[in-house]
Amino acid sequence: MSAPFAKLPNWAEYGLIPVVNLVVAFLISGLVVVFAGENPLKAAYLMVSGAFGSGEGIGYTLYYATNFIFAGLAVAVAFHAGLFNIGVEGQAYVGGIGVAVAALTFDATLPWYLIFVLAIIGSMVMGALWALIPAWLQAYRGSHIVITTIMFNYISYSLMLWMLNKVFKPLGSMAPQSRTFGPGGELPKLDWLLAIFGLDNGNSPFNLTFLLALLAAFLVWVLIWRSRLGYEIRTLGFSPGAARYAGIYEKRIIIVTMLISGGLAGLLAINSIMGDQHRIQQEFVSGAGFVGIAVALMGRSHPIGIVLASVLFGMLYQGGAEIAFDMPNISRDMIVVIQGLVILFAGALEHLFRPSIVAAFARMRSGSAASTVTTGA
């Protein structure tokens, strides 16, 4: 029985199997909708029309997708080294400090494009620093990165609450958030990009960070598949033993990989802080870091897959908001369930449907080319 791991054509491996897993995840989500006493078909219609039915809807979908691209890339880079970074949420949260400091310090003096550069540096440094400690602990102390990154998520909530209350909150204000940035702290919207397709962005916060996310996806592709470091990262993830024999310094790769991962996670903060809220406030990441796990698993840790999966989850977020509006029994937490099911079927149960798909392929082949292909291959 070696069938479960038999080789499939690329389109089936990277297209068909993820789609089948996704469809099953959605069917079960539909059952949850039925359980909550609503019509799943109507919910699906509301979701798609809410996400893609208008220029504003598309703007929101892509705005959320921007967050998920960063989160997905962060998880994926670590995945390639065999590291499971559950701490993207906290790394993104702490990354917000870098963005906020850059914007609050210079928003009256510098133009947005310079602050944008400072925010990129600041968020990446803060995100990377937050990932450094779990990375160091994994590399040198052997503590499991999954547990430490989870702990760091919880620590980041406390740290940020304290920062927002004691550092960022203006005098005399009650809410734990910073003042609103001046014009230098606002990123331009991407109205023109949607206008090319004849769409009106409306009030959606779709902004320049989206292009930064696409650039990051390209750079991650270059890093992982076109650079020496990427080769070492993949070798370590594929076989730590082989990596060691090949003279790859395991500890260094773990640390560098996690710094990159945390840096990518930090970038996520720019999207909502400079692109939408124009201030730093509580819970601005709101679970996007965790969505990154589902996105990376579904996108098979490949940047193209991640961008596509991010748009899909962007649709779930935006469409989910529309559903919550029309169906009182369904809140946006539905997305968390869908997310969990996607992680379950695309991640833990990824081999569930493979045997039958492989068998189907074998049957097709032996049926069409029985004379040339030896049977039983």
Next chain:
Amino acid sequence: MGNIDIYVSVLQGTIRNSVPLILTALAGLYAERSGVVDIGLEGKLLAAAFAGASAAAYTGSAPLGLLAAVLCAVAFSAVHGYASISQRGDQIVSGTALNFIAIGGTVIIGQAWFNMAGRTPSLAADAKFSDAWGLPFADSLAGIPVLGEIYSRILSGHYWLTYFAYALIPITWWVLYRTRFGLRLRAVGENPGAVDTAGISVVRLRYQAVLLGGVFVGLAGAFLSMAVSSGFTKGMSAGKGYIALAALVFANWKPKNILFTCLLFGFLDALSINLQGKAIPLVGEIPVQLWTALPYILTVVLLAGFIGKAIPPKASGTPYVKER
């Protein structure tokens, strides 16, 4: 006198707070000793708390609520077992998935059933564990200084589930180290190949361990929503599943140590509630946020091995493939 009351309330809180941690850590112990890492404990705890409170609210009966909590956690365990034992999927990914399903599912279903923003109605006295059990002679011994105080005011007067949780620690030790099942369980977590060669089913043993763990988390969940508080609130497990997991790691996967690590985390929790907003001599007032983060920070320090070295069961986290 006021001071003594603080000590009593902190220590009572310690005993109370440790209960869900102990039950959850024991669940993790059985699973990980058999070679299955269970990061989904947090989700199971939450789902069980929800199932217990909802069933108790519907039926008005505490035992039925408890049963529902256990069944729910066992069902989650079965999914985790199927993914990680039968399908040989990634155990951490599977556990993470279950956590999300529990976080989202409890809110969605809770909202649909009770329409109270993700909460269940407050449980009536009959529908929760309202009876505190006094230990024998608690009243007559109360007069003895110190020891009597400790016995009657701190150790006595808890729910039966509390005593049961503490009793489970020696029971678990006995099961693991003095029974055939325990021997096999430990063996399958260290070297499943050898167990398989001896003609014992690895799959069966692992399922037994994971499902048994489900029962314990179910009890822990019921304790949260039906004993400590009277009803379920959104996200009420608040990281306890992860803390229990950390306690398990720090306890080096040994039942006896679980008692001490869980008591320590329970103590920190109780202390933080009592000391919030109060100035401490020499240190001054510690920010609330630091108190909340303290168990997590401590866990990281413990995990870093600055206090001891954690050695997990050798085969934990790796699926067993028969023909290799």
